[in-house]
Amino acid sequence: MQIIFKVLRQQQNSAPNSKEYLLDTQPSSTILDCLNHIKWNIDGTLAFRKNCRNTICGSCAMKINGRSTLACKENVGSELAKLGHNFSTKNVEDKIPEITIAPLGNLPVIKDLVVDMRSFWDNLEKIVPYVNTTSENLPDREFLQTPQERSKLDQVSNCIMCGACYSECNAVEVNPDFAGPHALAKGYRNFADPRDDEHQKRLEEYNTGTKGIWGCTRCHYCNSICPMGVAPMDQITKIKREILAAKTKNESRPIRHRRVLTELVKTGGWIDERQFGLQLTSNYFRDIRGLLSIAPLGLRMIAKGKFPFSFEPSEGVEQVRALMNAAQEQKDQD
Ligand code: SF4
């Protein structure tokens, strides 16, 4: 079958341009097979990263039809099926189907599909991405773990550091201090490992400002995009639960986070993000330091057109409120 690959090409610090390549290929060919074919037979100047060809190394992440994923994981057939292409019938307009390829987002382009991943690795480094065993009580032999303890780490250990989640993360886009879904998922991996000695220190670190877990906007993109099923947002939520469980003081920020979130959803059916920032971080203007800490983020959001200046309550807000009240009553009875 014939297919057109539209590849967004770019040199460093210059405007991107889209280049089209016509290929004869099979639905079972991976996107990486097609890019290799272009490079080896049509245009040797096309730049992209790859290594294992088997979803292990994480180096071939790019945007395929607007979605960040691995070029060696996706194939032509599945991509066209997502676009609604029917292989059993001839295209009505006889048009050659197209697949678009672009570099990862949130990272500067070096050339074509090769991005500069420095901020990705720097953010990972900041969360101390290894089990820390500085304790003096070292066992004589190896550290032992029960199968139950190890099973808590299974999902997050699947991360291959491909950068797909970072590319789609809304928080990274507006807040360069935010550690990123990959780093916080790795943070949970070490935090949940009973061999790690930095449990409390990690909790405090991840609980700080908008660079840690509270910078996540819960947009869910990282969960839906991750090609390895790591679900970074779920790992961030697990850290939040630990923090909430550890703090009992009513005016602590984690407790306020939960209360403000609940009140806003009860009021408007969904979250009024302007109020959320003010009520949570500035504690209703009582915490001037907190207010100042979110000011740069607010300005960047305004500059990027991501700050909502008005708020419309969602439809069915009464039902949402009734549902939440009923759940609360049930919880009180239990
Ligand atoms: S969490 Fe998933 S998407 Fe993010 S870097 Fe790891 S494997 Fe890639």
Ligand code: SF4
């Ligand atoms: S859920 Fe949080 S960490 Fe994941 S992409 Fe959205 S903002 Fe980023």
Ligand code: FES
């Ligand atoms: S080439 Fe290694 S993950 Fe795709």
